[in-house]
Amino acid sequence: MKSINPATGEVLESVEPWNETQLEHALEDAAVAAADWAARPIAERCELLRRVASVLRERQESLARLITLEMGKLIKEARAEIEKCAWVCDYYAEQAPAFLAEEPVETDAGRSRVIYQPLGTVLAVMPWNFPFWQVFRFAAPALAAGNSGLLKHASNVPRCALAIEQLFRDAGLPEGVFRTLLIPASRVARVIEDPRLAAVTLTGSEPAGRSVAAAAGASIKKTVLELGGSDPFIVLEDADLDLAVSTAVASRFLNAGQSCIAAKRFIVVEPVAEAFLERFKTAVEALRSGDPLDETVTLAPMARHDLRDELHQQVIDSLAQGAVAVTGCQPEPGPGAFYQASIIDRVAPGQRAYREELFGPVAIVIRAADESEALRIANDSPFGLGGSVWTLDEARGERLARRLQCGAAFVNGMVKSDPRLPFGGIKHSGYGRELSWHGIREFVNVKTLWIR
């Protein structure tokens, strides 16, 4: 496992994966801790979660720097990520008691109720793109509910993984309630099969989702999968083009385009296609790449060189299949994993970019004759994570948003996650939900209590 600064290619640290004895100890500790943690009053667990939020805020600058050095995102985005983690901790510390309150139900019993009990130890297999946020949006609700958590983080962010474990420890959580496992992907199935593990959540790619779901299915364990996306961004002829273009740039190029809910397919109706493209091209060409620690830089490097190579191959193939390069479309020279801010137009069925997720700073434009064709194209995707519609006619926007096949549809706004709203997808984007009361109920036993 290697920590490599993607902006420079410099190896920061190499970390030895754990041996079987270390893994065995962590699994045992987590199981013991889960029993004690579940027995504590929820108010006590929530109080510790508030403490986690404070430690995150106290360490915001150093943690943000750690993120930027290890996976390359812009320092201001890294700071915002840490603040969002503190927010989700505060949110569940405040709301968890109500979300998990017992519900009396009138039946033929003397008393009957629905109660919510933790499942035990939950494994989180997480990606590098939001190396703190992805972990906290799992951990805050799962721990508030009384589970213990094990983290198998992406192999390129071991420093972030260890810093998160340390943070929970320093905030005062009992030993074993949250542990980081330093193991490669090949040993995840062994952890899932372990009888001490109750459930697993994965955020990552489709292939990783398939293998985690298969291992969990074989041992009948609950899973939540948050997988890839290729979110449509539908621009209708009556859209506010200035707002649509500035949001298109923010949504597509944030985190060097490496966000599951980034707008990826810009589906523009013909009457405004040229105007949109012209303004979009100007704004994209104004992005400036460079050292992500530099506050004035607006385009970060990609997180790994191999991911950049994969993205470039998707671009090359799509262009060979008939798409048209508008700007960019080349890796940047130098030791960093930079890729030019790119737009490809005239993307159509049969091209890789039409069906595959492009996880990097490349926007694809698909032209549609009208609203109904735009909707058909938007839903013609194996993915179903988010989507947005741009129109000044609110009723029209809502009508289309309701017909988008996805987990989150926005009208005149950038698709984003928010602790108060459920987050997740349909189709190959996965299943289950994170955040809001839906997220905290994923890893609990919804139990019937019937008393004569």
Ligand code: NAP
């Ligand atoms: P990835 O290769 O699937 O890695 C994600 C995590 O899964 C890593 O911890 C990885 O470990 C592990 N993993 C990989 N293959 C596995 C396997 N066969 N069995 C068990 N674990 C496995 O994904 P990525 O390329 O890092 O991340 C990008 C993908 O994640 C994109 O498709 C993106 O859309 C998706 N994503 C989705 C969301 C969401 O909320 N829906 C959020 C962010 C990202 P190693 O690092 O050790 O391989």
